[in-house]
Amino acid sequence: MSAAVPPHPQPAADPGVGDAWPAPVATGALDATVEVPGSKSLTNRLLVLAALADGPGTLRGALRSRDADLMIASLRDLGVAVTEGDDPATLHVTPGPLRGGTRVDTGLAGTVMRFLPPVAALADGPVHFDGDPQARVRPMGPVLAALHTLGIRVTDDGQAPAGRLPTHLPFTVHGTGRVGGGAVDVDASASSQFVSGLLLAAARYERGLTLRHVGSTLPSVPHIEMTVATLRDAGVRVDDSRSGIWQVAPGPVAARDVRVEPDLSNAAPFLAAALVAGGTVRVPGWPASTTQPGALVPQLLERMGAVTTTEPGADGDVLVVTGSGEIHGVDVDLRAAGELAPTFAALAALADSPTRLRGIAHLRGHETDRLAALATEITRMGGRCEETRDGLVITPQPLHGSVFRTYADHRMATSGALLGLRVPGVRVEDVATTAKTLPGFDAMWERMLGVAGGPGAAA
Ligand SMILES: O=C(O)C1=C[C@@H](OP(=O)(O)O)[C@@H](O)[C@H](O)C1
C-alpha cells in the first residue's frame, strides 16, 4: 500500500469489564428471520446525490445510524433541507445553495469524511472538517490533493507545517461557490472512498471530472461500481470503459424517489451465526442483483460449510442460510469486500482448518487497524491469528472467554458476538459502538437467539 497509515490511538488499558456486554452462547440450533436496515453505503451516497440534485427527492428504507445521521446533519449545515417522512427511514431532501462558514463532524464515518470535501468545494465559503480521535488517523490525503489540483484551497487545522497540504483531519475546504473540474490522478490504494467521493460531486463541476487511479492496488471495487451505478440512476453520464479511469460528464443530477436496499454487510454476522450455532437464519429483502460487496456473503458462507438458498418473500427474495455447526477454513482474497473481513475472521477462528484472508492491507486504515485488532482479540481468547503483509492467517485453537475489545469499531463488536455464540464468557466491550451502522445490534442478536430478558440473559 503506498499511502502510509499512522498508528491508531490505543484503547484504554482497562476496557471497562463491568460494562461489557455478555455475548449470549447459542443453546441450540437457530431458526430466525432477521430484518436488516438500509445499507450505509447506499444511504450516504443517495443522500449526497439528493443534496446535489435539481429538485426535491426522497429516500425510503434509509439507514438511520450514527454514520447516516452525521451525513444528514452535515448536509443540513451546508444548506440542504432533510426532513423525516412518515417514518424515520423515509427522508425528504430539498437541495439549496451550498453554504460555507460551517463545520462538518465526520464522527468515524469514512463516507462522511471522504464524500463531503468534494461537496464542500461547491459551497460559498470555508467548511471545517473534524471527527472522532480515531478518525484523525484515517487517510485523507489523496482526496484533498485532488481538490487542490482542481484549484480548491485546502488548509490544515492540525499539526502539519504551514503551507503543507493536509493528509488527515482536521482541515478546512475553502469553497468559492464553483469548481471548474478537469482531470486528476488519485492514489486510491488506501481507500476506494477517495474515488467515490470525487465522482459523486463531479457532475456539478463545470467541466465534470476525469479521475485516474494511479496506485498499485484498488480496494473495494464494488463500492466504486455502486457509486457509478447510483450516478447513472440519477441521469449522470459516467464513462468507466477504461480500467482505472472514470469520466463524469457535467450536468444535472436528477431528483428521485428511491428505495434503499438492506445492508448486506450488516446481514453477514447474523447469517454467519447459522454456521456457528447450526440451524437457519433468513434475511428478507435480499436483492436479486446489487453492487453491495455483501453480495459475496452467500458464496463465502457456502465455501465455509453453509447451504444457502433464496425463497420468494413479500418484499423480494429471502436469503436462507443453514449451517450444521461445522465450519471449514478458506483461502480467500477479500480485496473487493474488506468490510466483510471481521465477520469471516471470527468464523475462521471457530473452523476445523486454517484460513488465509488476503488483499486487505487497507483495513489498517479502517475504523481501527482491523488486522491488528482482530489478531489481538482472537489471540487474547487463546486463538492463533497472525498478521501478514496484506491480511491474516488464522489457525483454529481451543478458545476461552475474555473481554473482547472493540476499538470503536462496529465490526469488531459483531465479531465478538459471533465468537461468543460458541465460546462461553465472551464479553464485548462497548457493544454500543455498533450504532455506527446498526443501532440496537445487541437486541437484534438476542432476538435472533430467542433470548428474552435483555443483555446477558443467555450468557
Ligand atoms: O464507499 C463505501 O461506502 C465504502 C467503501 C469501503 O471503503 P474502503 O475502500 O476504504 O475499504 C468499505 O470498506 C466501507 O465500509 C464503505
Ligand SMILES: C=C(OP(=O)(O)O)C(=O)O
Ligand atoms: C470501513 C467501514 O466504514 P467506513 O465507511 O467508515 O469506511 C466499515 O463500515 O466497515
